[in-house]
Amino acid sequence: MASLKEVKNRIASVNSTRKITSAMKMVASSKLHHAQQSIERMLPYEETLEKMLKTFLATRPDITSAFEQTHKQLRCVALVVYASNSSLCGGFNGNIIKEMIKAVDHYRKLGVERIVIYPIGRKVAEKVAKLGLESAGDFTHLADRPNESDCREVSISINKKYQDGEYDRVELIYHHFKSAGSQILRRKQYLPIDLSLQLAEVKTDRDLQSRTATAESVAYAKQHGGETIKYEHSEAKPLNDNYIVEPSVKELLLKLIPKELHLMFYTALLDSNASEHAARMIAMQTATDNADELLRILRLQYNKTRQYAITAELLDIVGGSMS
Secondary structure (H helix, E strand, O other): OOOHHHHHHHHHHHHHHHHHHHHHHHHHHHHHHHHHHHHHHHHHHHHHHHHHHHHHHHHOOOOOOOOOOOOOOOOEEEEEEEOOOOOOOOOHHHHHHHHHHHHHHHHHHOOOOEEEEEEEOHHHHHHHHHHOOEEOOOOHHHHHOOOHHHHHHHHHHHHHHHHOOOOOEEEEEEEEEEEOOEEEEEEEEEEOOOOOOOOOOOHHHOOOOOOOOOHHHHHHHHHHOOOEEOOOOOOOOOOOOOOOOOOOHHHHHHHHHHHHHHHHHHHHHHHHHHHHHHHHHHHHHHHHHHHHHHHHHHHHHHHHHHHHHHHHHHHHHHHHHHO
8 A cells, every 4th residue: 555645745746737737728728719719700701702602603604713623644632731739639630640641541542643741730740751751841830820821822832733733633631620529520622623512611510609628528529539521512503693793704703713712721720720729628628537536536545544544553552552
């Protein structure tokens, strides 16, 4: 049996750890609040842009774009992978890296000669370097502070390389933020863009208010942490076929489609950022709960050890007096 001093030292150590995890949970909750606000401010613009784009394309099917053209042969594929710069966020980074490796293996089996990774986050950048994969550059600054202008620059670079034929397909791998307790892993085609699909996320599936890590959310995160979903095809229907567009629909789409692509890139980054903070909040809440349980066990052990020592002293006193 451990001595009283050893048990007391363990209690003090667990208490110190609990203070750290509790503080990290509160910091993550605050950052999650700001991330939710960023998504909430972006959604109206995203919905309006999608509505305009679908309307024009549904009414003018003869209009085509270079971003819609599918390359016949897959020689080079680019993967934009969103992770974090720091750890202590449960399986957030691990799930992303697994999905990236799965995508790389998939394209290698298809005979793709070159696979380029855009690592958004230090954790995925380190894994890319360790695996010897080709990296497009350093984008770790985007993971901590999502910035629309920086995202636009990266998006413009990717779009240009696709138009020039350097890339034959581009995919995004990220966590879609649904709520504080639910982040869904997604692998989404970025280019070529299929504008007949539902481009924007389903807005009704988001909870942008809750920042509480409940027992249910922790259990959900454990069960669905690695879940991957894919988009289902749906035909775009005309919303209004009486629009008069100046100077022309074609020129307008030349502006709208790149904007939609920039928005897809930025939306994925905001989703990933919010998911990271939510995952870290849940992980720290779990760690705090485990510390509370360990403290309960240690205090019980301390009381038993103390009672045992007192009983032993009383027996020694009684034995001494009788002799």
